[in-house]
Amino acid sequence: MKSISNHFSLVIALLSILFTIQIFIIIDRAVDSYKENLATNYSVVIVSQKQLSKDTILAINPLINTYTELKPDSVIKRLNANMGAKNIELLKLSLPKFYKLKMKHYPTPNEIKKLTKDLLKNRAITKVEDFATNHNITYKLLLLLKNIISIFAGTIFVVTTLLILKELRIWQFKHSERMNIMGLFGSPIWLSSAVLFRLAIVDAIISSVLIFMIFSYLSNSVLIQEYLNNIGINIIIFDNIYDFAILFTTAISLSILLAIMIVIGHKEEV
Protein backbone atom coordinates (compact mmCIF):
# COMPACT_ATOMS: atom_id res chain seq x y z
CA MET A 1 0.00 0.00 0.00
CA LYS A 2 2.77 2.35 1.01
CA SER A 3 4.56 2.03 -2.31
CA ILE A 4 1.37 2.52 -4.30
CA SER A 5 0.55 5.79 -2.59
CA ASN A 6 4.15 6.89 -3.19
CA HIS A 7 3.59 6.63 -6.92
CA PHE A 8 -0.03 7.65 -7.15
CA SER A 9 0.18 11.43 -7.19
CA LEU A 10 2.94 11.83 -9.77
CA VAL A 11 1.47 9.15 -12.01
CA ILE A 12 -1.92 10.90 -12.00
CA ALA A 13 -0.34 14.26 -12.79
CA LEU A 14 1.80 12.80 -15.56
CA LEU A 15 -1.18 10.90 -16.95
CA SER A 16 -3.28 14.03 -17.29
CA ILE A 17 -0.44 15.87 -19.01
CA LEU A 18 0.18 12.99 -21.42
CA PHE A 19 -3.53 12.67 -22.06
CA THR A 20 -3.77 16.37 -22.90
CA ILE A 21 -0.81 16.16 -25.24
CA GLN A 22 -2.23 13.16 -27.10
CA ILE A 23 -5.67 14.75 -27.39
CA PHE A 24 -3.98 17.82 -28.80
CA ILE A 25 -2.06 15.68 -31.29
CA ILE A 26 -5.31 14.00 -32.37
CA ILE A 27 -7.20 17.28 -32.79
CA ASP A 28 -4.28 18.73 -34.71
CA ARG A 29 -4.30 15.70 -36.97
CA ALA A 30 -8.06 15.99 -37.47
CA VAL A 31 -7.85 19.67 -38.34
CA ASP A 32 -5.01 19.00 -40.75
CA SER A 33 -6.93 16.22 -42.41
CA TYR A 34 -9.98 18.45 -42.67
CA LYS A 35 -7.80 21.18 -44.14
CA GLU A 36 -6.56 18.74 -46.76
CA ASN A 37 -10.16 17.94 -47.61
CA LEU A 38 -10.86 21.60 -48.01
CA ALA A 39 -7.75 22.14 -50.08
CA THR A 40 -8.76 19.47 -52.58
CA ASN A 41 -12.21 21.03 -52.89
CA TYR A 42 -11.05 24.60 -53.07
CA SER A 43 -10.11 26.14 -56.38
CA VAL A 44 -9.59 29.51 -58.00
CA VAL A 45 -10.90 30.21 -61.49
CA ILE A 46 -9.12 32.64 -63.75
CA VAL A 47 -10.00 34.12 -67.10
CA SER A 48 -7.21 34.80 -69.53
CA GLN A 49 -7.14 36.45 -72.94
CA LYS A 50 -4.35 34.19 -74.12
CA GLN A 51 -3.41 30.59 -73.82
CA LEU A 52 -1.15 30.25 -70.75
CA SER A 53 1.64 27.69 -70.59
CA LYS A 54 2.09 25.35 -67.65
CA ASP A 55 5.32 27.03 -66.62
CA THR A 56 3.76 30.49 -66.69
CA ILE A 57 0.89 29.48 -64.45
CA LEU A 58 2.96 27.58 -61.91
CA ALA A 59 5.49 30.42 -61.74
CA ILE A 60 2.89 32.96 -60.73
CA ASN A 61 2.62 31.81 -57.11
CA PRO A 62 4.20 28.87 -55.26
CA LEU A 63 0.82 28.01 -53.76
CA ILE A 64 -0.51 26.78 -57.09
CA ASN A 65 -0.30 23.04 -57.29
CA THR A 66 -2.13 21.98 -60.46
CA TYR A 67 -4.45 23.52 -63.00
CA THR A 68 -6.98 22.38 -65.53
CA GLU A 69 -8.19 24.25 -68.53
CA LEU A 70 -11.96 24.54 -68.66
CA LYS A 71 -12.96 23.66 -72.20
CA PRO A 72 -15.65 25.90 -73.68
CA ASP A 73 -16.76 22.98 -75.88
CA SER A 74 -19.93 22.25 -74.01
CA VAL A 75 -21.15 25.81 -74.55
CA ILE A 76 -20.17 25.77 -78.13
CA LYS A 77 -21.84 22.46 -78.80
CA ARG A 78 -25.20 24.00 -78.16
CA LEU A 79 -24.50 26.65 -80.75
CA ASN A 80 -23.20 24.01 -83.07
CA ALA A 81 -26.46 23.41 -84.79
CA ASN A 82 -26.85 26.91 -86.15
CA MET A 83 -23.27 27.60 -87.01
CA GLY A 84 -20.87 26.55 -89.61
CA ALA A 85 -17.65 24.84 -88.68
CA LYS A 86 -15.63 27.83 -89.82
CA ASN A 87 -17.51 30.20 -87.60
CA ILE A 88 -17.11 27.92 -84.63
CA GLU A 89 -13.33 27.87 -85.09
CA LEU A 90 -13.36 31.65 -85.17
CA LEU A 91 -15.47 31.84 -82.08
CA LYS A 92 -13.18 29.45 -80.26
CA LEU A 93 -10.21 31.63 -81.00
CA SER A 94 -11.88 34.81 -79.82
CA LEU A 95 -13.23 33.28 -76.60
CA PRO A 96 -11.05 33.84 -73.49
CA LYS A 97 -9.43 30.86 -71.79
CA PHE A 98 -10.69 29.56 -68.44
CA TYR A 99 -8.38 27.83 -65.94
CA LYS A 100 -9.18 26.14 -62.68
CA LEU A 101 -6.28 26.25 -60.21
CA LYS A 102 -5.75 23.86 -57.31
CA MET A 103 -3.71 24.78 -54.26
CA LYS A 104 -0.96 22.89 -52.54
CA HIS A 105 -2.63 23.41 -49.17
CA TYR A 106 -5.61 25.20 -47.77
CA PRO A 107 -4.64 28.89 -48.03
CA THR A 108 -5.07 31.60 -45.44
CA PRO A 109 -7.06 34.70 -46.45
CA ASN A 110 -3.81 36.62 -46.82
CA GLU A 111 -2.37 33.98 -49.08
CA ILE A 112 -5.47 34.26 -51.22
CA LYS A 113 -5.13 38.03 -51.44
CA LYS A 114 -1.52 37.70 -52.47
CA LEU A 115 -2.41 35.00 -54.99
CA THR A 116 -5.11 37.17 -56.59
CA LYS A 117 -2.71 40.07 -56.82
CA ASP A 118 0.00 37.91 -58.37
CA LEU A 119 -2.43 36.52 -60.88
CA LEU A 120 -3.65 39.94 -61.95
CA LYS A 121 -0.07 41.10 -62.51
CA ASN A 122 -0.11 38.93 -65.61
CA ARG A 123 -1.45 41.15 -68.43
CA ALA A 124 -3.36 38.33 -70.06
CA ILE A 125 -5.39 37.48 -66.95
CA THR A 126 -8.43 39.69 -66.81
CA LYS A 127 -10.48 38.17 -64.06
CA VAL A 128 -9.88 36.08 -60.92
CA GLU A 129 -12.67 34.36 -59.02
CA ASP A 130 -11.24 33.33 -55.65
CA PHE A 131 -14.53 32.60 -53.80
CA ALA A 132 -12.98 34.63 -50.98
CA THR A 133 -16.09 35.15 -48.84
CA ASN A 134 -16.99 31.50 -48.72
CA HIS A 135 -13.43 30.58 -48.08
CA ASN A 136 -13.13 33.16 -45.34
CA ILE A 137 -16.02 31.77 -43.34
CA THR A 138 -14.77 28.20 -43.49
CA TYR A 139 -11.29 29.30 -42.65
CA LYS A 140 -12.42 31.33 -39.66
CA LEU A 141 -14.44 28.41 -38.35
CA LEU A 142 -11.45 26.19 -38.63
CA LEU A 143 -9.29 28.74 -36.86
CA LEU A 144 -11.87 29.12 -34.12
CA LEU A 145 -11.96 25.38 -33.58
CA LYS A 146 -8.20 25.19 -33.36
CA ASN A 147 -7.99 28.14 -30.97
CA ILE A 148 -10.62 26.73 -28.65
CA ILE A 149 -8.75 23.44 -28.51
CA SER A 150 -5.44 25.21 -27.89
CA ILE A 151 -6.90 27.26 -25.05
CA PHE A 152 -8.47 24.15 -23.60
CA ALA A 153 -5.23 22.17 -23.78
CA GLY A 154 -3.24 25.12 -22.48
CA THR A 155 -5.51 25.44 -19.46
CA ILE A 156 -5.20 21.77 -18.59
CA PHE A 157 -1.46 22.02 -19.00
CA VAL A 158 -1.24 25.02 -16.66
CA VAL A 159 -3.52 23.41 -14.07
CA THR A 160 -1.56 20.16 -14.02
CA THR A 161 1.71 22.04 -13.86
CA LEU A 162 0.42 23.88 -10.79
CA LEU A 163 -0.70 20.55 -9.39
CA ILE A 164 2.76 19.11 -9.93
CA LEU A 165 4.44 22.14 -8.38
CA LYS A 166 2.31 21.70 -5.28
CA GLU A 167 3.15 18.02 -5.30
CA LEU A 168 6.80 19.01 -5.68
CA ARG A 169 6.72 20.87 -2.39
CA ILE A 170 5.33 17.83 -0.60
CA TRP A 171 7.90 15.66 -2.31
CA GLN A 172 10.68 18.04 -1.45
CA PHE A 173 9.67 17.83 2.18
CA LYS A 174 9.33 14.06 2.15
CA HIS A 175 12.56 13.36 0.32
CA SER A 176 14.67 16.06 1.94
CA GLU A 177 14.26 14.35 5.31
CA ARG A 178 15.67 11.09 3.97
CA MET A 179 18.36 12.86 1.93
CA ASN A 180 19.40 14.76 5.05
CA ILE A 181 19.69 11.66 7.19
CA MET A 182 21.67 9.87 4.49
CA GLY A 183 23.93 12.91 4.23
CA LEU A 184 24.59 12.77 7.97
CA PHE A 185 26.03 9.30 7.47
CA GLY A 186 28.27 10.55 4.68
CA SER A 187 26.19 9.67 1.65
CA PRO A 188 27.17 11.57 -1.51
CA ILE A 189 24.33 13.50 -3.16
CA TRP A 190 24.00 11.07 -6.08
CA LEU A 191 23.33 8.22 -3.67
CA SER A 192 20.94 10.21 -1.49
CA SER A 193 18.91 11.18 -4.53
CA ALA A 194 19.09 7.79 -6.27
CA VAL A 195 15.76 6.71 -4.80
CA LEU A 196 14.20 9.90 -6.05
CA PHE A 197 15.39 9.38 -9.62
CA ARG A 198 14.35 5.76 -9.58
CA LEU A 199 10.90 6.78 -8.38
CA ALA A 200 10.70 9.47 -11.08
CA ILE A 201 11.70 7.06 -13.85
CA VAL A 202 9.39 4.31 -12.62
CA ASP A 203 6.48 6.77 -12.46
CA ALA A 204 7.23 7.97 -15.97
CA ILE A 205 7.22 4.39 -17.22
CA ILE A 206 4.00 3.54 -15.37
CA SER A 207 2.17 6.57 -16.75
CA SER A 208 3.47 5.95 -20.28
CA VAL A 209 2.31 2.36 -20.20
CA LEU A 210 -1.10 3.40 -18.85
CA ILE A 211 -1.52 6.05 -21.52
CA PHE A 212 -0.45 3.52 -24.15
CA MET A 213 -3.15 1.15 -22.94
CA ILE A 214 -5.80 3.87 -22.83
CA PHE A 215 -5.18 5.13 -26.35
CA SER A 216 -4.66 1.67 -27.83
CA TYR A 217 -8.07 0.84 -26.48
CA LEU A 218 -9.60 4.06 -27.79
CA SER A 219 -8.10 3.73 -31.26
CA ASN A 220 -9.50 0.23 -31.58
CA SER A 221 -12.89 1.22 -30.28
CA VAL A 222 -15.58 0.68 -32.92
CA LEU A 223 -17.67 3.51 -31.51
CA ILE A 224 -14.95 6.09 -32.01
CA GLN A 225 -14.05 4.82 -35.46
CA GLU A 226 -17.68 5.08 -36.51
CA TYR A 227 -17.99 8.56 -35.12
CA LEU A 228 -14.91 9.79 -36.97
CA ASN A 229 -16.12 8.19 -40.19
CA ASN A 230 -19.43 9.96 -39.78
CA ILE A 231 -17.81 13.39 -39.67
CA GLY A 232 -15.64 12.42 -42.64
CA ILE A 233 -12.31 12.39 -40.87
CA ASN A 234 -9.91 9.57 -41.40
CA ILE A 235 -6.92 9.81 -39.07
CA ILE A 236 -4.64 7.72 -36.89
CA ILE A 237 -5.73 8.16 -33.29
CA PHE A 238 -2.65 6.66 -31.73
CA ASP A 239 0.56 5.82 -33.52
CA ASN A 240 2.07 3.03 -31.44
CA ILE A 241 5.61 4.08 -32.22
CA TYR A 242 5.66 7.77 -33.08
CA ASP A 243 3.08 9.02 -30.58
CA PHE A 244 4.31 6.73 -27.86
CA ALA A 245 7.84 8.02 -28.35
CA ILE A 246 6.62 11.60 -27.92
CA LEU A 247 4.62 10.78 -24.79
CA PHE A 248 7.31 8.63 -23.23
CA THR A 249 9.99 11.25 -23.83
CA THR A 250 7.75 13.91 -22.33
CA ALA A 251 7.00 11.80 -19.26
CA ILE A 252 10.65 10.90 -18.64
CA SER A 253 11.92 14.44 -19.16
CA LEU A 254 9.22 15.94 -16.96
CA SER A 255 9.74 13.59 -14.06
CA ILE A 256 13.53 13.78 -14.23
CA LEU A 257 13.30 17.56 -14.38
CA LEU A 258 11.13 17.37 -11.27
CA ALA A 259 13.69 15.19 -9.49
CA ILE A 260 16.52 17.54 -10.48
CA MET A 261 14.53 20.48 -9.13
CA ILE A 262 14.13 18.67 -5.82
CA VAL A 263 17.84 17.89 -5.60
CA ILE A 264 18.78 21.48 -6.44
CA GLY A 265 16.24 22.83 -3.96
CA HIS A 266 17.51 20.54 -1.23
CA LYS A 267 19.05 22.41 1.68
CA GLU A 268 21.14 20.76 4.33
CA GLU A 269 19.83 21.39 7.80
CA VAL A 270 22.08 22.06 10.78
Added chain:
Amino acid sequence: MDKVIIANNLSLSYTDNENIINKVNFSINSGGFVFITGASGSGKSTLLRSLYGALKPQQGSLIVGGVELNGVSTSKRNLLRKHIGIVFQDYKLIKEWTVEKNIMLPLIINGYEKAVSLTQVDSLLKHVRLKHQAGKYPPELSGGEQQRVAMARALSHNPILILADEPTGNLDEYSSQLIWNLLEGANNQLNTTVIVVTHHIPENMNIDYKHFHIEFGTIHEVN
Protein backbone atom coordinates in the same frame (compact mmCIF):
# COMPACT_ATOMS: atom_id res chain seq x y z
CA MET B 1 48.47 8.53 22.50
CA ASP B 2 46.59 9.31 19.29
CA LYS B 3 43.96 12.03 19.45
CA VAL B 4 40.67 11.48 17.64
CA ILE B 5 39.45 14.96 18.45
CA ILE B 6 41.43 18.13 19.01
CA ALA B 7 39.59 21.41 19.65
CA ASN B 8 41.61 24.58 19.75
CA ASN B 9 40.08 27.89 20.79
CA LEU B 10 36.82 26.53 19.38
CA SER B 11 33.66 28.67 19.31
CA LEU B 12 30.27 27.48 18.10
CA SER B 13 27.18 29.54 17.36
CA TYR B 14 24.03 29.62 15.24
CA THR B 15 23.95 33.41 15.00
CA ASP B 16 26.80 35.86 14.66
CA ASN B 17 26.36 37.58 18.00
CA GLU B 18 26.04 34.79 20.55
CA ASN B 19 28.43 31.87 21.09
CA ILE B 20 26.90 28.68 22.52
CA ILE B 21 30.39 27.24 22.99
CA ASN B 22 33.02 29.90 23.62
CA LYS B 23 36.73 29.45 22.90
CA VAL B 24 37.19 25.99 24.36
CA ASN B 25 40.22 23.70 24.25
CA PHE B 26 39.99 19.95 24.69
CA SER B 27 41.13 16.73 23.16
CA ILE B 28 39.88 13.15 23.18
CA ASN B 29 42.12 10.12 22.91
CA SER B 30 41.59 7.46 20.32
CA GLY B 31 39.78 4.58 21.98
CA GLY B 32 38.52 6.78 24.81
CA PHE B 33 35.10 6.72 26.41
CA VAL B 34 33.72 10.16 27.25
CA PHE B 35 30.54 11.30 28.96
CA ILE B 36 29.32 14.82 28.35
CA THR B 37 26.86 16.35 30.78
CA GLY B 38 25.36 19.79 31.19
CA ALA B 39 22.06 21.51 31.78
CA SER B 40 19.38 21.51 29.10
CA GLY B 41 20.25 24.14 26.53
CA SER B 42 23.90 24.29 27.59
CA GLY B 43 25.13 23.22 24.15
CA LYS B 44 25.73 19.46 24.35
CA SER B 45 23.93 18.66 21.09
CA THR B 46 25.54 21.71 19.54
CA LEU B 47 28.98 20.35 20.34
CA LEU B 48 28.13 16.96 18.84
CA ARG B 49 26.82 18.66 15.68
CA SER B 50 30.16 20.33 15.23
CA LEU B 51 31.94 16.98 15.67
CA TYR B 52 30.19 15.42 12.67
CA GLY B 53 30.62 18.56 10.62
CA ALA B 54 27.01 19.75 10.53
CA LEU B 55 27.82 22.95 12.39
CA LYS B 56 30.89 24.76 11.15
CA PRO B 57 33.19 26.29 13.80
CA GLN B 58 32.55 29.98 14.24
CA GLN B 59 36.14 30.38 15.28
CA GLY B 60 39.15 28.25 16.09
CA SER B 61 40.16 24.81 14.97
CA LEU B 62 38.42 21.47 15.28
CA ILE B 63 40.20 18.36 14.06
CA VAL B 64 38.24 15.08 13.99
CA GLY B 65 39.89 11.92 12.74
CA GLY B 66 42.69 14.02 11.28
CA VAL B 67 40.30 16.25 9.32
CA GLU B 68 40.19 19.99 10.04
CA LEU B 69 36.46 20.77 10.08
CA ASN B 70 36.84 24.53 9.88
CA GLY B 71 36.48 25.09 6.14
CA VAL B 72 36.26 21.41 5.22
CA SER B 73 35.02 20.45 1.75
CA THR B 74 31.76 18.52 1.41
CA SER B 75 33.45 15.44 -0.05
CA LYS B 76 36.06 15.31 2.72
CA ARG B 77 33.37 15.76 5.34
CA ASN B 78 31.30 12.95 3.78
CA LEU B 79 34.33 10.70 3.87
CA LEU B 80 34.78 11.40 7.57
CA ARG B 81 31.09 10.83 8.30
CA LYS B 82 31.27 7.38 6.77
CA HIS B 83 33.43 6.38 9.73
CA ILE B 84 31.27 7.97 12.42
CA GLY B 85 28.19 6.42 14.00
CA ILE B 86 25.68 8.91 15.31
CA VAL B 87 22.71 8.45 17.62
CA PHE B 88 20.66 11.61 17.31
CA GLN B 89 18.63 13.02 20.16
CA ASP B 90 15.57 12.90 17.88
CA TYR B 91 16.67 9.53 16.37
CA LYS B 92 16.37 10.69 12.74
CA LEU B 93 15.17 7.36 11.41
CA ILE B 94 13.96 7.16 7.81
CA LYS B 95 10.19 6.75 8.13
CA GLU B 96 9.59 5.06 4.81
CA TRP B 97 12.30 2.46 5.37
CA THR B 98 11.92 -0.68 7.49
CA VAL B 99 13.82 -1.06 10.75
CA GLU B 100 16.14 -3.49 9.01
CA LYS B 101 16.93 -1.10 6.16
CA ASN B 102 17.39 1.81 8.56
CA ILE B 103 20.07 -0.11 10.42
CA MET B 104 21.63 -1.01 7.09
CA LEU B 105 21.96 2.63 5.98
CA PRO B 106 25.63 3.17 6.94
CA LEU B 107 26.45 -0.19 5.35
CA ILE B 108 24.75 0.87 2.12
CA ILE B 109 26.65 4.14 2.11
CA ASN B 110 29.92 2.36 2.79
CA GLY B 111 29.24 -0.04 -0.06
CA TYR B 112 29.05 -3.27 1.92
CA GLU B 113 27.85 -6.41 0.18
CA LYS B 114 24.21 -7.19 0.80
CA ALA B 115 24.91 -10.59 2.40
CA VAL B 116 27.46 -9.12 4.79
CA SER B 117 25.06 -6.31 5.67
CA LEU B 118 22.22 -8.69 6.40
CA THR B 119 24.28 -10.79 8.81
CA GLN B 120 25.51 -7.67 10.57
CA VAL B 121 22.00 -6.24 10.89
CA ASP B 122 20.68 -9.55 12.11
CA SER B 123 23.20 -9.73 14.91
CA LEU B 124 22.56 -6.09 15.93
CA LEU B 125 18.81 -6.64 15.96
CA LYS B 126 19.36 -9.48 18.43
CA HIS B 127 21.58 -7.28 20.59
CA VAL B 128 18.97 -4.54 20.87
CA ARG B 129 16.16 -7.13 21.26
CA LEU B 130 14.28 -6.01 18.17
CA LYS B 131 14.49 -9.09 15.98
CA HIS B 132 10.70 -9.34 15.89
CA GLN B 133 10.34 -5.75 14.65
CA ALA B 134 12.74 -5.97 11.71
CA GLY B 135 10.08 -5.49 9.03
CA LYS B 136 8.24 -2.65 10.73
CA TYR B 137 8.48 1.05 9.94
CA PRO B 138 9.78 3.50 12.56
CA PRO B 139 6.42 5.27 13.13
CA GLU B 140 5.03 1.89 14.17
CA LEU B 141 7.56 1.59 17.03
CA SER B 142 7.59 3.00 20.54
CA GLY B 143 10.01 5.81 21.38
CA GLY B 144 12.33 3.45 23.19
CA GLU B 145 12.30 0.97 20.34
CA GLN B 146 13.14 3.72 17.87
CA GLN B 147 16.01 4.77 20.10
CA ARG B 148 17.38 1.23 20.06
CA VAL B 149 17.11 1.13 16.25
CA ALA B 150 19.10 4.37 16.12
CA MET B 151 21.71 2.77 18.38
CA ALA B 152 21.96 -0.30 16.17
CA ARG B 153 22.35 1.91 13.09
CA ALA B 154 25.19 3.84 14.72
CA LEU B 155 27.06 0.62 15.42
CA SER B 156 26.39 -1.24 12.18
CA HIS B 157 29.44 -0.17 10.17
CA ASN B 158 31.93 -0.54 13.06
CA PRO B 159 32.75 3.19 13.09
CA ILE B 160 35.95 4.58 14.57
CA LEU B 161 33.91 7.15 16.49
CA ILE B 162 30.46 6.95 18.02
CA LEU B 163 28.56 10.11 18.95
CA ALA B 164 25.46 9.38 21.00
CA ASP B 165 23.09 12.12 22.12
CA GLU B 166 21.18 10.88 25.18
CA PRO B 167 20.94 7.31 23.84
CA THR B 168 19.07 6.09 26.92
CA GLY B 169 16.84 9.13 27.28
CA ASN B 170 13.70 7.15 26.57
CA LEU B 171 14.60 3.78 27.99
CA ASP B 172 13.86 1.85 31.14
CA GLU B 173 16.55 0.40 33.38
CA TYR B 174 16.79 -2.85 31.46
CA SER B 175 17.00 -1.36 27.96
CA SER B 176 19.42 1.31 29.16
CA GLN B 177 21.72 -1.42 30.36
CA LEU B 178 21.55 -3.04 26.90
CA ILE B 179 22.74 0.21 25.35
CA TRP B 180 25.58 0.71 27.84
CA ASN B 181 26.72 -2.85 27.26
CA LEU B 182 26.76 -2.30 23.51
CA LEU B 183 28.76 0.92 23.80
CA GLU B 184 31.18 -0.63 26.26
CA GLY B 185 31.56 -3.64 23.99
CA ALA B 186 32.38 -1.51 20.95
CA ASN B 187 34.86 0.48 22.98
CA ASN B 188 36.42 -2.59 24.50
CA GLN B 189 36.57 -4.97 21.59
CA LEU B 190 36.88 -2.65 18.57
CA ASN B 191 38.67 0.21 20.30
CA THR B 192 35.94 2.55 19.09
CA THR B 193 36.04 6.03 20.56
CA VAL B 194 32.69 6.71 22.23
CA ILE B 195 31.27 10.11 23.15
CA VAL B 196 27.96 10.04 24.98
CA VAL B 197 25.80 12.94 26.00
CA THR B 198 23.73 11.97 29.03
CA HIS B 199 22.08 13.30 32.13
CA HIS B 200 22.86 10.18 34.17
CA ILE B 201 26.22 8.48 34.08
CA PRO B 202 25.60 4.80 34.86
CA GLU B 203 27.12 3.69 38.13
CA ASN B 204 28.27 0.23 37.13
CA MET B 205 30.62 1.12 34.27
CA ASN B 206 33.24 -1.58 33.73
CA ILE B 207 35.68 0.60 31.84
CA ASP B 208 37.63 3.80 32.38
CA TYR B 209 35.94 6.88 31.14
CA LYS B 210 36.27 10.63 31.13
CA HIS B 211 33.58 13.10 32.07
CA PHE B 212 33.24 16.53 30.51
CA HIS B 213 30.76 19.06 31.79
CA ILE B 214 29.45 21.98 29.73
CA GLU B 215 28.47 25.14 31.51
CA PHE B 216 28.25 28.79 30.42
CA GLY B 217 29.81 28.01 27.07
CA THR B 218 32.91 26.34 28.47
CA ILE B 219 33.89 22.70 28.83
CA HIS B 220 35.76 21.34 31.81
CA GLU B 221 36.73 17.86 32.84
CA VAL B 222 35.15 16.45 36.00
CA ASN B 223 37.31 14.13 38.08
